[in-house]
Amino acid sequence: MSSTSKARLAVAGAASAALLLLGSAGVADARPGSDAQAVAAVADPAYATWIADVAAVTTPAAGYLEQRLGVPGGRNAVVLDIDNTSLETYYSGGITTPAVKPVLALATLAKAKGAAVFFVSDRTELLRWPTEGNLKAVGYAFDGLSLRPLFTFDPVQATKTKTRAAIDQAGYTIVANVGNNLTDLDGGHAERTFKLPDYNGVLP
């Protein structure tokens, strides 16, 4: 079973458990529009809903990049998380995971406007080769790929923040940092952050 399927099952299990708890308390209500259904909807949104929610963030982000990268000078960079930000990890299984199209468009715009694109992911360094291949295969052009170093036990946010600090120190101005979890975004080293949906941690 793929990890995506497992994640979906885990979500379904959690929603069922919530329904069971509601049931045992005597307040279960499975009618359309009930709280019980709302719990399930938030836990596992439909693909189209997710893409619409992503686009609601990337559309203003694109407007911002058009304007910000139109200012001459500087070595600008955009930082992107990978899973459920740049690749449809939760919604698509398979060896090559498709790009999240609105984010691919954002990355393409950033490159066209002269910015560097850096991926910063908590995937282990052991997955560098397939990750790099996947990103290229689905159309991303990028300048760097930073993965979780081996033998590091730092929390996600700490490793990601350190990486952005290193990008800063290499002489780049990170004009935008895009991710779907707060651990992608907290810690500074970006002029603007753009938070994509994670639906309360369902999408890692």
Ligand SMILES: [Mg+2]
């Ligand atoms: Mg992610």
